[in-house]
Amino acid sequence: MPINMKSIAAQAGVSVATVSRALNRPEMVHPATREKILAIVEDLNYAPNRFAQGLSTGKTKLIALVVPTLNNSFFGQLADGCQSYLISEGYNLIIYSYEEYGHKELGIIHDIDQRMIEGLILSGSGFYLDTYQEMLNKIKIPVVLVENSPETTGISSVYIDDVAGMTMAAQYLINQGHKQIGIIAGPEKMLTTDRRIKAVRNVFKDYHLNLNEKHVIFGEYASLESGATALQKLMKNRKPPTAILAFNDILAIGALKAAIQLGLKIPKDLAIIGFDDIPMAAYYSPALSTIHSPSLDLGKHAARLLLEKLTEADAPIKKMLLPVELILRETT
Amino acid sequence: MPINMKSIAAQAGVSVATVSRALNRPEMVHPATREKILAIVEDLNYAPNRFAQGLSTGKTKLIALVVPTLNNSFFGQLADGCQSYLISEGYNLIIYSYEEYGHKELGIIHDIDQRMIEGLILSGSGFYLDTYQEMLNKIKIPVVLVENSPETTGISSVYIDDVAGMTMAAQYLINQGHKQIGIIAGPEKMLTTDRRIKAVRNVFKDYHLNLNEKHVIFGEYASLESGATALQKLMKNRKPPTAILAFNDILAIGALKAAIQLGLKIPKDLAIIGFDDIPMAAYYSPALSTIHSPSLDLGKHAARLLLEKLTEADAPIKKMLLPVELILRETT
DNA sequence: ATAAGTTCTGCAAACGGTTACACGTTTTTG
DNA sequence: CAAAAACGTGTAACCGTTTGCAGAACTTAT
Numbered sequence: 196m197p198i199n200m201k202s203i204a205a206q207a208g209v210s211v212a213t214v215s216r217a218l219n220r221p222e223m224v225h226p227a228t229r230e231k232i233l234a235i236v237e238d239l240n241y242a243p244n245r246f247a248q249g250l251s252t253g254k255t256k257l258i259a260l261v262v263p264t265l266n267n268s269f270f271g272q273l274a275d276g277c278q279s280y281l282i283s284e285g286y287n288l289i290i291y292s293y294e295e296y297g298h299k300e301l302g303i304i305h306d307i308d309q310r311m312i313e314g315l316i317l318s319g320s321g322f323y324l325d326t327y328q329e330m331l332n333k334i335k336i337p338v339v340l341v342e343n344s345p346e347t348t349g350i351s352s353v354y355i356d357d358v359a360g361m362t363m364a365a366q367y368l369i370n371q372g373h374k375q376i377g378i379i380a381g382p383e384k385m386l387t388t389d390r391r392i393k394a395v396r397n398v399f400k401d402y403h404l405n406l407n408e409k410h411v412i413f414g415e416y417a418s419l420e421s422g423a424t425a426l427q428k429l430m431k432n433r434k435p436p437t438a439i440l441a442f443n444d445i446l447a448i449g450a451l452k453a454a455i456q457l458g459l460k461i462p463k464d465l466a467i468i469g470f471d472d473i474p475m476a477a478y479y480s481p482a483l484s485t486i487h488s489p490s491l492d493l494g495k496h497a498a499r500l501l502l503e504k505l506t507e508a509d510a511p512i513k514k515m516l517l518p519v520e521l522i523l524r525e526t527t
Numbered sequence: 528m529p530i531n532m533k534s535i536a537a538q539a540g541v542s543v544a545t546v547s548r549a550l551n552r553p554e555m556v557h558p559a560t561r562e563k564i565l566a567i568v569e570d571l572n573y574a575p576n577r578f579a580q581g582l583s584t585g586k587t588k589l590i591a592l593v594v595p596t597l598n599n600s601f602f603g604q605l606a607d608g609c610q611s612y613l614i615s616e617g618y619n620l621i622i623y624s625y626e627e628y629g630h631k632e633l634g635i636i637h638d639i640d641q642r643m644i645e646g647l648i649l650s651g652s653g654f655y656l657d658t659y660q661e662m663l664n665k666i667k668i669p670v671v672l673v674e675n676s677p678e679t680t681g682i683s684s685v686y687i688d689d690v691a692g693m694t695m696a697a698q699y700l701i702n703q704g705h706k707q708i709g710i711i712a713g714p715e716k717m718l719t720t721d722r723r724i725k726a727v728r729n730v731f732k733d734y735h736l737n738l739n740e741k742h743v744i745f746g747e748y749a750s751l752e753s754g755a756t757a758l759q760k761l762m763k764n765r766k767p768p769t770a771i772l773a774f775n776d777i778l779a780i781g782a783l784k785a786a787i788q789l790g791l792k793i794p795k796d797l798a799i800i801g802f803d804d805i806p807m808a809a810y811y812s813p814a815l816s817t818i819h820s821p822s823l824d825l826g827k828h829a830a831r832l833l834l835e836k837l838t839e840a841d842a843p844i845k846k847m848l849l850p851v852e853l854i855l856r857e858t859t
Numbered sequence: 860a861t862a863a864g865t866t867c868t869g870c871a872a873a874c875g876g877t878t879a880c881a882c883g884t885t886t887t888t889g
Numbered sequence: 890c891a892a893a894a895a896c897g898t899g900t901a902a903c904c905g906t907t908t909g910c911a912g913a914a915c916t917t918a919t
Binding site: 242249268287306308448474 | 641780
């Protein structure tokens with residue numbers, strides 16, 4: 196015996212239409228009838244079948260989140276943030292992590308139709324500068340970008356204040372007397388990479404310093420190994436850096452490990468500042484100085500912005516900038 | 528102009544039924560017709576609407592995964608593993624992380640009906656011994672358990688060889704001459720905790736040693752902080768341990784950090800072995816000795832077992848035990 | 860008491876597929 | 890060469906909702 200509207204209707208002695216209305220537009224049905232129906236609904240713990248709803252309304256309350264990988268606290272927290280907000284609003288989240296999934300096409304464009312996904316939250320490094328707009332053009336549903344280009348027009352996005360973060364970090368290091376600063380960046384074509392590196396260059400300019408191009412290493416997005424090899428390469432320079440700016444904590448920790456293995460004293464021989472402030476940063480040994488970014492909030496705000504676009508026809512495009520904080524621990 | 532079956536049918540000059548058959552049971556339709564239809568389908572990049580399919584077949588190809596949190600590489604990888612396998616089989620995954628979501632009821636039971644979720648992969652610590660069976664009884668769809676009780680009857684499960692892992696670790700420490708071994712366990716009522724602690728007790732018995740009950744600390748599931756406080760408590764004992772077995776790497780790293788802060792030399796004053804071998808383990812400083820468990824595979828196998836149950840009516844209950852490995856690094 | 864509103868409810872079509880059944884066509888068989 | 894079997898396709902019911910439309914029942918105004 197399936198518990199569907201029909202059975203509710205039968206029990207209440209009304210038509211399915213009335214049950215539907217009692218649920219969706221209560222003011223349209225007579226109080227007495229409504230009470231009766233709702234009591235039965237409550238009693239049977241009935242909830243409408245979303246598929247049928249989806250078919251008939253075109254609304255499925257399904258949102259997709261795209262992340263590079265879940266094997267990184269930053270995205271894990273981001274996902275948790277989206278999740279919790281969406282669930283509270285009656286939406287569900289499908290997460291696509293393209294590292295394991297295999298990048299090609301992401302298949303999402305396909306699923307958007309098949310699954311009738313209503314909105315998309317795009318995060319991470321997968322969306323490179325050159326293929327970026329092209330990709331977005333193919334998507335016909337509302338999109339919110341996380342940690343991506345504020346330059347992109349027409350799309351709401353939530354991002355953290357990269358520029359402020361990098362600026363603070365670079366200024367701090369320079370004020371500490373560092374002249375040779377190594378940059379361990381993410382992939383070259385990534386938007387965040389771009390933004391952050393420009394911020395560093397600007398600080399250097401302000402201080403009338405020169406950024407040694409050999410001290411800039413592009414690598415994988417967030418891999419411990421990539422951080423380690425970057426550091427090794429940096430230290431082989433004739434004038435090795437005395438401080439490192441890493442574009443995320445995973446890279447920073449990889450670098451930190453490599454530095455320790457090279458026998459460097461941290462922070463005396465080498466100072467390191469990361470980015471993100473993943474939980475592990477405070478617990479590394481030595482504890483990593485880093486830029487704190489509110490990843491959970493990032494997710495929540497992204498989800499909120501998306502739902503706004505979904506439910507309010509005239510929701511304006513918003514660019515939301517979340518503040519960051521420089522947290523000084525033991526690596527500086 | 529929506530691209531649905533109707534439009535395909537119109538273009539091919541056949542009925543929707545034939546299109547449906549061409550897609551689902553190709554052998555039933557005349558090769559020539561089939562070719563024609565498939566060509567159009569290909570051309571328009573058509574894919575059937577899953578909601579409509581779901582409504583009429585009852586199959587939605589939606590699987591849910593329950594994890595405590597995504598803010599832990601172990602579960603991140605687990606999720607990635609499930610994801611990649613499921614996607615390759617045409618399924619989609621909805622992830623519920625109950626830490627952020629709020630534990631109560633998990634709401635999943637609700638969503639299972641609403642969303643017509645076909646199968647469930649349950650992982651993690653949320654399912655405690657006492658409420659465990661009760662919870663499972665409420666679920667009417669196929670379930671696969673990850674890292675959970677092999678004692679549970681009637682349910683397929685994938686788990687790692689806790690017992691072998693803990694046994695190896697304990698034996699190793701004892702053979703190294705440690706007599707006072709501290710245990711930093713997860714929550715007391717968790718099934719894995721139970722299994723692992725029994726394994727340790729057995730090793731002690733085999734060696735005719737006594738496990739000091741004061742050396743066993745139960746804590747949160749996987750929190751750095753909980754690991755740190757556990758260690759502090761342990762070291763306050765009159766006879767503090769000279770080695771630590773932590774039930775996961777997060778706890779281990781928390782403990783490690785606390786130990787370093789107490790000025791202990793690792794591994795001379797204190798040896799530590801973790802569990803899971805998250806990527807960070809190798810990159811911690813000192814690198815953490817740990818039991819490697821194949822979290823990605825865990826996910827893939829769980830997903831595979833679930834699909835077997837879904838598609839093969841008589842799929843047998845399977846208990847799959849994945850082997851672990853003791854990896855000795857710098858903390859032993 | 861009747862006309863004109865208001866409420867409230869039911870009917871039925873639609874959403875986009877799947878599939879049992881029936882029917883016309885072709886092939887096989889004795 | 891007719892009867893039987895096999896094949897290919899269309900018709901229509903169904904899955905569980907939502908919602909425009911129409912009509913019944915009740916108010917209110919005249």
